[in-house]
Amino acid sequence: MHKQLLLIGLLLLVLTVQGQNLWREGEMQVRVYVENQAQADFLKRSNMIGEPAGAFIRCYLTPDELLHIRQQGIRYEVEVDDLNKMSASMGSRGVPNGYYTVAQLHAIADSLEQNFPDICKVVHLGFATGMNELKAIKISDNVHLNENEAGILFDGGIHGDELGGPENLIRFARDLCYGYNNDAQITNLINNREIWIYYCVNPYGRKYMTRYNANGVDLNRDFGYMWNGEGNSSGPFSQPESKIYRNLMLNNQFVIHCSYHSGTEYISYPWSYRAQSTPDAQHHLMLAQMYSQSSGYTNLPYGQGYNGMYAINGSTKDFGYGALGSISWTIELSVSKQPPAAQIVPIYLKNKAAMLKMVEMAGYGIQGVVRDSITNLPIPALVFVNDFMCVTNNPVVGDFHKFLPGGSYTVKVVAAGHQTRVYENVVVQDNQATTLDVVLPRDTGRYAWRVISTHIAGNNPHDEGNTMGALGPPDNIRYSLGKNGYAIIDMCDTLKPGNGPEIKVFENDQTPENYMVMAGATPDGPWILMGHGTGNQEFELEPSGLQQARYLKIKDSGTGQSQIPDAGFDLDAISYVYRPATDTSGIIEGFTYIDWNVLIEKAPGTEIYYRDQVVYSDENAYFRFQADTGSFAMDAIWEMYGYANCPVHLSPQQHLYLNIIMEWMEPVETIAANNSITLYPNPGRDKVAIKSLTNNPLLSLLLCNAQGAVVHRIMNPQMNVDGEILLNVSTLKPGLYIVVGIDETGKSASGKLLIQ
Ligand SMILES: [Zn+2]
Numbered sequence: 060m061h062k063q064l065l066l067i068g069l070l071l072l073v074l075t076v077q078g079q080n081l082w083r084e085g086e087m088q089v090r091v092y093v094e095n096q097a098q099a100d101f102l103k104r105s106n107m108i109g110e111p112a113g114a115f116i117r118c119y120l121t122p123d124e125l126l127h128i129r130q131q132g133i134r135y136e137v138e139v140d141d142l143n144k145m146s147a148s149m150g151s152r153g154v155p156n157g158y159y160t161v162a163q164l165h166a167i168a169d170s171l172e173q174n175f176p177d178i179c180k181v182v183h184l185g186f187a188t189g190m191n192e193l194k195a196i197k198i199s200d201n202v203h204l205n206e207n208e209a210g211i212l213f214d215g216g217i218h219g220d221e222l223g224g225p226e227n228l229i230r231f232a233r234d235l236c237y238g239y240n241n242d243a244q245i246t247n248l249i250n251n252r253e254i255w256i257y258y259c260v261n262p263y264g265r266k267y268m269t270r271y272n273a274n275g276v277d278l279n280r281d282f283g284y285m286w287n288g289e290g291n292s293s294g295p296f297s298q299p300e301s302k303i304y305r306n307l308m309l310n311n312q313f314v315i316h317c318s319y320h321s322g323t324e325y326i327s328y329p330w331s332y333r334a335q336s337t338p339d340a341q342h343h344l345m346l347a348q349m350y351s352q353s354s355g356y357t358n359l360p361y362g363q364g365y366n367g368m369y370a371i372n373g374s375t376k377d378f379g380y381g382a383l384g385s386i387s388w389t390i391e392l393s394v395s396k397q398p399p400a401a402q403i404v405p406i407y408l409k410n411k412a413a414m415l416k417m418v419e420m421a422g423y424g425i426q427g428v429v430r431d432s433i434t435n436l437p438i439p440a441l442v443f444v445n446d447f448m449c450v451t452n453n454p455v456v457g458d459f460h461k462f463l464p465g466g467s468y469t470v471k472v473v474a475a476g477h478q479t480r481v482y483e484n485v486v487v488q489d490n491q492a493t494t495l496d497v498v499l500p501r502d503t504g505r506y507a508w509r510v511i512s513t514h515i516a517g518n519n520p521h522d523e524g525n526t527m528g529a530l531g532p533p534d535n536i537r538y539s540l541g542k543n544g545y546a547i548i549d550m551c552d553t554l555k556p557g558n559g560p561e562i563k564v565f566e567n568d569q570t571p572e573n574y575m576v577m578a579g580a581t582p583d584g585p586w587i588l589m590g591h592g593t594g595n596q597e598f599e600l601e602p603s604g605l606q607q608a609r610y611l612k613i614k615d616s617g618t619g620q621s622q623i624p625d626a627g628f629d630l631d632a633i634s635y636v637y638r639p640a641t642d643t644s645g646i647i648e649g650f651t652y653i654d655w656n657v658l659i660e661k662a663p664g665t666e667i668y669y670r671d672q673v674v675y676s677d678e679n680a681y682f683r684f685q686a687d688t689g690s691f692a693m694d695a696i697w698e699m700y701g702y703a704n705c706p707v708h709l710s711p712q713q714h715l716y717l718n719i720i721m722e723w724m725e726p727v728e729t730i731a732a733n734n735s736i737t738l739y740p741n742p743g744r745d746k747v748a749i750k751s752l753t754n755n756p757l758l759s760l761l762l763c764n765a766q767g768a769v770v771h772r773i774m775n776p777q778m779n780v781d782g783e784i785l786l787n788v789s790t791l792k793p794g795l796y797i798v799v800g801i802d803e804t805g806k807s808a809s810g811k812l813l814i815q
Contacts, residue, residue, distance in 0.1 A: 081146050081269035085122045088139035090115040093369075098133050103370045106289045108270075108277055111369045112323035112394070119270060146220070146268035157400020158222055159229065161191065161262045167229050168196050168258065175236040178202050178249055184257075185303040188273035191262035193303055196232045199253040203739040206253065207428055207458040209492075210311050211421040212385075213414065214257040214304070215319035217278050217375065219264015219271070223392035223406055224319030228258040230407045231414055248418045255311065261300055272300055279389075280373040283512025283547065283582075284381040285332040285524070287372030295373070295512040295547070296583060304375070305582075308383055309511075309549075312453050314421040314460045315346070316379040316387040317414070321396045324359055326350060328388040329380040331364030332372045333520055337380060338447050342462060346386055346420060353416040355409035364389070372518070381526060382510055384450035386462050424463035425487060427495040428456070429472060433668070433696060436797060437811060438499070439551050440474040441508055441531060449527050451509050454551075455741070455795070455811045465489035472497045473531045475505040475551055476637065501668065506531050507633040508551035511582045511610070515541030515627075522624050529613075529630040533565045537629040540574070542621035545614035546630065547582060552637055554578070554608045557687070560597035564613065565631040567595060573616035574628040578608035586612045637670060645709035647693075648683035649717040651676040653701040662697040662721060669693040669707075688713070695719045704763070736800050736810035744815050748783040749776075751800050751808055760784065761799040762791075762812075788814055 092115050093099050102109070102116070105127060109118035118135075119142070120128065128135055139145050159167070172181045180202045184193040199208065213231065215224020235254065238245030248254070259265055263273045272278055277290025278300050286295040296302050308316070328343040330336070337343065340363070347361035364376065379387025393406050429440035429452050437457025443449045444461050445468055452459035470482045477499035487493045510526045519541045528538040529546060540546060554561050564576060571594025577586035578600060587603040589611075600608060615627035651665035661680035666673055669691060676682040688709045695703045701721030709715055737750040751757055756778060762771035771791075776784045791814050799809045 081267045081271070082119070082142040083121050083275065084143075086142045087120050087122075087125065087137055088142060089118045089120050089125060089128075090136040090138055091118045091128060092116075092134040092136075094134065098131065099369070101131050101133070106287075108280070108290050109369060110320070110322055110371075110391075111325065111327070112391075113325070116369050117322055142269070155222075155397055155400065157403065158226060158397075161259055161265050164225055164229050164259055165192070165194060167233065168194055171196065171232055171236050175239065176202075178239050179232075179236050184307060185299065187262055187300045187303070188298065189263040189266075191266070193257075193260070193262070193300070195255055195257040195307065197253065197255050198232065198235050198249055200250045201737075201739070204737065204741055205453060205456050207426075207456055208251055208253050209422040209426065209460040210253040210255065210313045211418050212255045212257065212308065212311070212313040212316045213319070214260050214317075214375075216258065216262075216265050217260040217300075217304075217318065218320060219261045219266070220268050221270075221321040221396045222265075223321035223396075223398070223403075225259045225265065226403045227319055227392060227407045227410055228256050230404070231411065232256045232258070234411065244415060244419075248415065252418055252422055253311070254418055255307070255313070257304070257307065260304060272298055274298060278304075279375055280371060282373045282375050282378040284378040284510070284526075285372050285518070286512060286514050287332070287516070287518065289372050292373055295514065302583065305378070305511075308379060308385075309509075312383065312451060312458075312460065313379070313385050314424075314462050315417050316376070316385045317417060318375050318387075318389045319392055320389050321392045321394075321398075323391040323394055324356060325391045326359065326361035326388055327364040327376070327391070328361070328386075329364060329377050331374045331377050332370060332518060333524060334365050334370075335520070335523070336363060339380070339384075339386070342447075342464065343386060343388065345464060346417070346462070347388065349416055349420065350390070350413040354413035380448060381513075384448040384461065420462065420490075421460070423487075423490050423492055424461050425468065425470060425485060425493050425495055426458065426460040427497055428452075428458050429474060429497045429499065430457055431477065432498045432500045433694060434797075434809075435498075436809060438474050438477065439508065440472055440497070440499075443471040443473070443527075443531070444468050449530065455813055463487050465491075470495060471531075472499065473506065474499050475508070476501060476503065478502040479504075479532065501673070504532055505550075505552060505635050505637055507548045507611075509549045510538075510546055511549050512547040513540075513544065515544035517621070519544075519622060519626050521622055522626055529632065531632065532634075533567055533632040535567055535631060537566070537568070537625075537631045539625045539629045540613065540615040540627040542619060542627050543615055543617040544627050545612055547579075547610055547612050548633065549582065550609055550611060550633070550635055552609070552635070554600055554635055555606065556600040557636070559599070560636070561600045562589075562611070562633055562635045563595065563597045564592055564633050565595050566629050567631045568629055571595070572628045573618055574630075575614050575616060577612040577614065578603045578605050579610045579612065580605065580608055582610050584610075584612070591616070644711050645686045645688045645713045645715065646683065647686050647707070647709065647715045647717055648681070649719060650680045651682065651695060651697065652680070652718060652720045653697055653723065654720050655723055659720065662701055665695050665697045665701065665719070665721070667693055667695050667719070693719070695721055697721055736798055736808045738798060738810050738812045741811075742813035742815045743788055745787070745789045747786050747788050747812060749786055749798060749800070750781075750783050751802060757784065757800040757802050759801050760786075761801075762786075763797040763799065788812075 109116045215228045280290030281292040281301040283295030326347045351359040376387040379385040439454035528536040576589040589598045651662045653662040663680045665676040693705045703721040760773045796812045801807045
């Protein structure tokens with residue numbers, strides 16, 4: 060952007076902020092007493108903004124909306140008759156005396172990072188409305204690494220005028236840092252968990268004492284899972300704050316997610332959008348009870364959000380649970396939204412022990428790392444445990460974590476391009492973690508990975524709303540989109556146009572219904588039509604004109620009824636073809652050899668993997684196949700001894716003669732997890748430090764791209780006194796890399812590195 064443009068932009072922004080009311084014109088804070096179901100339904104239907112606060116619902120109403128309430132004969136009591144006037148009277152800082160400003164919260168976060176650099180990192184997440192910076196604190200040992208540890212997220216301040224959350228969280232961050240190596244419980248938790256503290260989600264609202272962000276949107280109605288246009292939200296994840304928050308959750312797989320509000324004292328867990336309980340309801344109940352009992356509240360009640368009398372769509376908790384399988388809830392800290400400053404510390408101290416308890420509990424249940432059987436590297440996976448909400452793993456580290464109490468469980472692991480595995484009778488003890496590391500052989504199927512957003516106009520309580528039915532291979536378990544409803548789905552891989560269809564949508568039932576398929580490169584679109592379909596149907600990416608897409612939006616065509624079971628198109632699965640090139644007219648042929656160090660001989664029966672295919676060299680070690688054109692890498696594997704990775708560039712019509720010479724290698728099984736490479740910071744940008752856990756000096760270091768092609772090779776890399784090799788990665792393109800080190804004993808070790 061030009062400097063002048065930036066200046067004009069800033070000027071406009073200042074003018075907008077000053078000229079705009081922070082609340083809607085005439086908006087009031089009103090206690091609404093709901094005395095029967097008809098009144099509750101009326102509130103729900105009219106999409107008024109409010110939250111349960113014990114015996115009443117605290118609503119934010121314009122004079123027009125209040126008139127409707129009065130006409131319905133609903134009892135109410137006005138608490139604040141002009142919110143704009145009240146927030147203006149709070150003074151230039153916008154918040155009462157004794158509370159930290161947003162700048163002070165950031166300053167405390169920064170000082171914790173400076174003073175505790177080994178365990179505390181401040182992560183810049185992006186910019187909120189009003190040019191406000193968004194930051195989160197990560198606390199863990201090896202804080203610059205994403206490790207195989209359970210993650211937990213605490214957030215606060217999504218409603219800017221609810222002041223308790225940020226105060227509570229910044230004190231918790233400080234106590235964790237000070238407690239490291241001083242307090243055994245805290246030290247143990249920091250060593251074995253990844254704790255994220257997102258202390259001020261809506262800094263604009265916090266600065267100006269309003270519930271909303273600078274665009275007047277209630278961010279806790281803007282989340283995509285069962286989004287329904289409440290709280291002035293114009294679309295799922297329409298705001299920068301909610302997009303950034305979503306990305307934090309998509310990238311970090313939190314086992315537990317606690318979102319702090321104030322205005323009552325209550326723990327409210329999913330669902331908030333529907334009356335039926337969740338598949339994990341018993342686990343939510345168990346942990347909420349534990350939080351309540353570990354806390355210092357005389358009585359901290361808990362229950363399902365919807366049945367706390369007030370239904371909402373588009374909440375953070377329904378997204379955290381419905382899309383990602385986290386134990387996800389809101390905790391209302393205090394009856395007053397702005398209690399006197401003298402109460403800030405007592406409120407925090409009521410919560411501290413319960414927060415530590417949740418950090419501990421996040422590590423219990425089933426966990427593991429999912430790897431590819433050939434490279435032994437982590438792969439993205441989808442993990443189902445019984446009928447509970449499924450979870451995804453971290454694609455870089457490969458680890459998954461699902462909270463479960465003691466019991467015996469069935470675990471199903473699905474990964475693109477790999478065989479699905481089912482493990483029966485996996486036993487978990489109470490307050491312990493069972494580790495189930497999974498190594499998957501390659502196969503061809505690739506399917507939808509996770510649901511990011513869904514919308515069913517006005518909800519459909521007659522259908523079970525089983526969004527995870529759309530994931531994984533076809534299994535006759537379906538998610539019904541609802542009349543005119545849609546689902547936005549993350550396919551995990553990038554789809555690229557090629558010969559033939561790229562995806563197949565499965566309905567697999569006796570009553571094929573109509574729908575349309577759109578593609579997008581981001582979870583926010585823009586959505587471009589691939590085509591219309593009925594029942595099971597294949598689609599090509601070409602009509603959209605997109606060169607790549609990772610997200611699909613499947614939308615029901617709007618025929619049929621809305622308030623019945625299975626309303627709308629019934630989505631069983633979406634398969635896709637991993638096809639990075641656009642032409643298959645190339646041919647590759649040659650012989651396969653094994654290099655035994657002293658002699659080279661032919662290696663008949665070598666498996667050659669390229670993209671989704673596998674071909675074999677024959678009894679004379681000869682192979683020939685027709686291949687997609689473009690750049691890709693082939694993996695050649697001979698029994699347990701030979702391995703080669705061959706980057707290839709094949710032009711249309713090209714006939715490539717290529718002899719593959721495999722290096723003798725130790726079987727991959729001996730490259731154990733504890734014999735891997737540590738990389739930090741990861742993701743990295745300019746310089747990355749590499750440390751081999753074998754403790755032997757490395758002879759050579761290979762940097763491979765995600766396809767396995769070597770892009771950089773260093774012989775005899777120099778180590779510093781800490782045993783680290785510093786690597787300049789500033790010239791590398793952003794993306795995923797695999798770092799392979801080979802030490803003088805011939806042992807190799809590897810790790811994944813993300814360059815930003
Ligand atoms: Zn709130």
